[in-house]
Amino acid sequence: GENVEQHPSTLSVQEGDSAVIKCTYSDSASNYFPWYKQELGKRPQLIIDIRSNVGEKKDQRIAVTLNKTAKHFSLHITETQPEDSAVYFCAARYNFNKFYFGSGTKLNVKP
Amino acid sequence: GAVVSQHPSRVICKSGTSVKIECRSLDFQATTMFWYRQFPKQSLMLMATSNEGSKATYEQGVEKDKFLINHASLTLSTLTVTSAHPEDSSFYICSATDGKGEKLFFGSGTQLSVL
Numbered sequence: 001g002e003n004v005e006q007h008p009s010t011l012s013v014q015e016g017d018s019a020v021i022k023c024t025y026s027d028s029a030s031n032y033f034p035w036y037k038q039e040l041g042k043r044p045q046l047i048i049d050i051r052s053n054v055g056e057k058k059d060q061r062i063a064v065t066l067n068k069t070a071k072h073f074s075l076h077i078t079e080t081q082p083e084d085s086a087v088y089f090c091a092a093r094y095n096f097n098k099f100y101f102g103s104g105t106k107l108n109v110k111p
Numbered sequence: 112g113a114v115v116s117q118h119p120s121r122v123i124c125k126s127g128t129s130v131k132i133e134c135r136s137l138d139f140q141a142t143t144m145f146w147y148r149q150f151p152k153q154s155l156m157l158m159a160t161s162n163e164g165s166k167a168t169y170e171q172g173v174e175k176d177k178f179l180i181n182h183a184s185l186t187l188s189t190l191t192v193t194s195a196h197p198e199d200s201s202f203y204i205c206s207a208t209d210g211k212g213e214k215l216f217f218g219s220g221t222q223l224s225v226l
Contacts (some may be wrong), residue, residue: 001170032213042202043217045153089154091215099145099206099215101155 006102023090117218134205141207
């Protein structure tokens with residue numbers, strides 16, 4: 001299967017600053033990498049994703065970068081706001097089928 | 112995005128009883144659904160892949176006789192926790208890929224508490 005590692009486990013930033021969360025994956029067969037935001041007691045929500053044939057994707061304040069050679073991808077949030085506070089999970093889709101998740105990053109944006 | 116419905120949202124049961132959790136895709140047909148388990152402040156652990164019309168595929172370490180999965184139709188998968196024990200208490204969440212088979216969408220989850 002696939003092994004996804006995620007860092008850091010917790011991240012505190014001041015409102016307006018940027019936040020970066022990094023993930024690595026183990027299997028080069030993984031070809032799709034989504035990011036999810038999960039608020040307490042709620043379901044994970046897809047916030048951005050990237051396919052393996054793309055190096056970078058941006059959606060307003062959120063961007064994701066992918067380095068296939070190094071097998072790592074990162075989530076970048078600019079101009080953070082208190083409502084960005086949540087747990088963020090990266091994931092890798094393995095073998096066109098299964099999704100494996102990182103351990104999660106608890107982001108705290110301080111007003 | 113695709114809508115995945117999960118019921119019940121919360122269940123409390125006595126040790127030794129069985130609990131069934133339903134997962135439905137509301138606006139698309141899901142040939143494949145996934146069941147995850149999440150402990151407090153931890154990640155989503157893939158338990159099994161549910162395939163319509165065939166047996167589920169379980170991840171290593173997951174007891175298939177404990178966690179029975181049935182994918183009876185293209186819109187419904189069920190997870191039955193048999194003879195539940197306190198250590199089975201957890202947040203169980205189902206998911207399905209959308210009609211294109213790419214993006215993964217989650218149900219609202221079921222908090223199971225076994226007394």
